[in-house]
Amino acid sequence: MRGRAAGARHRDRGLRVRPGRAPWILLLPAFAGAAFLVLPLAGLLVRAPWPDMARRVTEPEVLSALWLSLWTATAATVLSLLLGVPLAWLLARTEFPGRRIVRALVTVPLVVPPVVGGVALLFVLGRNGLLGQYLHAWFGIGIPFTPAAVVLAQTFVAMPFLVVGVEGALRAADRRYEEAAATLGAGRATVFARVTLPAVLPGVGAGAVLCWARALGEFGATVTFAGNFPGTTRTMPLAVYTAMQSDPEAALVLSLLLLGVSLAVLAALREKWAFVR
Amino acid sequence: MRERSAVRAHALVAAAALLLSATSCGAEDGRRLTVFAAASLTDVFTELAGKFEEQNPGTEVVLNFAGSSELAAQINTGAPADVFAAADTATMAQVVAGEGLDTDWAAEHGENGVVFAANTLRIAVPPDNPAEVGELADLADEDTLVALCAEEVPCGAATAAATRAAGLDIVPDTYEEDVRAVLTKVELGEVDAGLVYATDVVAAGERAIGIEFAQAAEAVNDYPVAVVSTADEPALAAAWVDLVRSGSGAEVLAAAGFEVP
Numbered sequence: 066m067r068g069r070a071a072g073a074r075h076r077d078r079g080l081r082v083r084p085g086r087a088p089w090i091l092l093l094p095a096f097a098g099a100a101f102l103v104l105p106l107a108g109l110l111v112r113a114p115w116p117d118m119a120r121r122v123t124e125p126e127v128l129s130a131l132w133l134s135l136w137t138a139t140a141a142t143v144l145s146l147l148l149g150v151p152l153a154w155l156l157a158r159t160e161f162p163g164r165r166i167v168r169a170l171v172t173v174p175l176v177v178p179p180v181v182g183g184v185a186l187l188f189v190l191g192r193n194g195l196l197g198q199y200l201h202a203w204f205g206i207g208i209p210f211t212p213a214a215v216v217l218a219q220t221f222v223a224m225p226f227l228v229v230g231v232e233g234a235l236r237a238a239d240r241r242y243e244e245a246a247a248t249l250g251a252g253r254a255t256v257f258a259r260v261t262l263p264a265v266l267p268g269v270g271a272g273a274v275l276c277w278a279r280a281l282g283e284f285g286a287t288v289t290f291a292g293n294f295p296g297t298t299r300t301m302p303l304a305v306y307t308a309m310q311s312d313p314e315a316a317l318v319l320s321l322l323l324l325g326v327s328l329a330v331l332a333a334l335r336e337k338w339a340f341v342r
Numbered sequence: 343m344r345e346r347s348a349v350r351a352h353a354l355v356a357a358a359a360l361l362l363s364a365t366s367c368g369a370e371d372g373r374r375l376t377v378f379a380a381a382s383l384t385d386v387f388t389e390l391a392g393k394f395e396e397q398n399p400g401t402e403v404v405l406n407f408a409g410s411s412e413l414a415a416q417i418n419t420g421a422p423a424d425v426f427a428a429a430d431t432a433t434m435a436q437v438v439a440g441e442g443l444d445t446d447w448a449a450e451h452g453e454n455g456v457v458f459a460a461n462t463l464r465i466a467v468p469p470d471n472p473a474e475v476g477e478l479a480d481l482a483d484e485d486t487l488v489a490l491c492a493e494e495v496p497c498g499a500a501t502a503a504a505t506r507a508a509g510l511d512i513v514p515d516t517y518e519e520d521v522r523a524v525l526t527k528v529e530l531g532e533v534d535a536g537l538v539y540a541t542d543v544v545a546a547g548e549r550a551i552g553i554e555f556a557q558a559a560e561a562v563n564d565y566p567v568a569v570v571s572t573a574d575e576p577a578l579a580a581a582w583v584d585l586v587r588s589g590s591g592a593e594v595l596a597a598a599g600f601e602v603p
Contacts, residue, residue: 307492
């Protein structure tokens with residue numbers, strides 16, 4: 066190692082920037098950037114009513130919002146995996162006319178404001194929506210104002226993160242293994258299940274974590290499409306917003322709780338799945 | 343998303359100040375009346391501003407609409423208002439306690455401003471009234487999809503007062519963050535009924551029907567108006583208040599769904 070380091074130093078002799086010392090023109094904005102991201106969160110910690118904390122986070126309304134958030138985000142992630150992984154495979158591994166357009170369309174929820182997604186869902190799946198009116202007339206099913214609407218809103222907003230991540234992993238994966246399996250007589254479904262999927266599992270895991278985090282934080286589409294009722298559709302972000310209307314301190318407590326829980330879950334996943342980096 | 347932070351209030355003050363300085367060259371002889379008014383007065387005051395400018399040639403009316411409490415905060419941090427019209431007496435009280443009213447005007451008309459209009463709750467239903475709602479008690483029916491304002495926002499407090507007066511325990515299907523969101527859910531037919539203000543029903547036109555109910559009398563929102571102590575044009579400001587309280591002012595207010603005392 067030492068010889069290699071010496072060699073590197075030797076090669077760098079002609080450079081103006083000496084190795085090991087970052088130039089201030091990068092350091093300064095880097096510190097400013099880190100401070101900008103960390104300070105608001107630190108502000109939450111400083112302003113939090115710590116003596117009251119334990120009592121406030123165990124209030125039934127808070128716990129029901131947290132539980133609702135956790136299970137809906139998980140359900141949205143499962144739904145995204147079931148639909149999104151095959152979609153990513155379709156985009157990465159097949160050729161069909163209009164594939165580029167389809168890819169652009171399915172990533173639209175990444176760029177539109179979530180509230181627009183909520184409006185769109187309401188106009189399609191609402192009681193008077195394009196499809197929703199038939200669900201309501203034929204089966205008596207109304208989706209808005211139910212936890213199902215929360216899951217759908219979250220899936221709409223979060224699934225593209227998974228699709229983009231998995232598609233990238235599929236494109237980066239070495240296809241020779243798949244070709245070898247195919248030449249040995251495996252069908253396309255078998256190749257996918259036994260070769261492709263195991264190879265891109267880290268990418269799927271990373272995409273799922275990102276998808277879950279995005280679903281957990283979903284606000285705009287949820288409040289527009291699913292409504293806001295304690296225990297049914299009032300997830301943590303909605304609870305934070307509602308509390309902010311009258312009791313900023315309660316909003317602070319809820320924000321900290323959401324922050325703590327999501328960090329804990331992400332850290333635990335990272336521990337467990339070493340491949341998620 | 344909306345944030346009600348002090349930072350935003352300051353930004354608004356700065357923006358309002360910029361706007362005022364930018365428009366100051368518009369008035370021919372420099373007479374300019376600045377009116378801060380609750381957002382629900384947008385249509386009414388915009389119409390009255392046209393009348394006022396006609397009656398007082400060479401005068402320009404600058405209107406600043408926002409949530410009442412936001413406006414009160416702006417006035418109390420030094421925003422240049424001549425007149426303040428609030429959607430409830432509590433916010434007017436904040437200005438009375440803060441920046442204060444014009445002493446001469448207040449001595450003559452009232453220390454807490456004068457109430458010039460009132461807004462009451464209505465049951466709003468979609469035009470086809472799918473759940474056949476006729477009175478407040480129908481909203482307590484479990485099969486009726488209901489949207490109400492969250493209790494944390496002003497219209498939610500009014501809703502709670504009315505339902506309490508009726509002795510009803512109405513459990514809605516969603517608590518919306520403001521009265522317009524309730525109205526939208528009704529207009530789209532996503533809920534069978536919601537509680538909104540009479541002015542909202544008028545604004546909805548044919549997209550919703552308003553149903554009066556007796557207990558609404560328990561939750562009347564009074565709209566006070568006053569000349570603020572920082573007024574540069576106290577005489578013009580007093581004339582504005584007179585116009586709002588005049589017959590033609592009452593006409594415009596009533597057409598928008600307000601009750602006029």
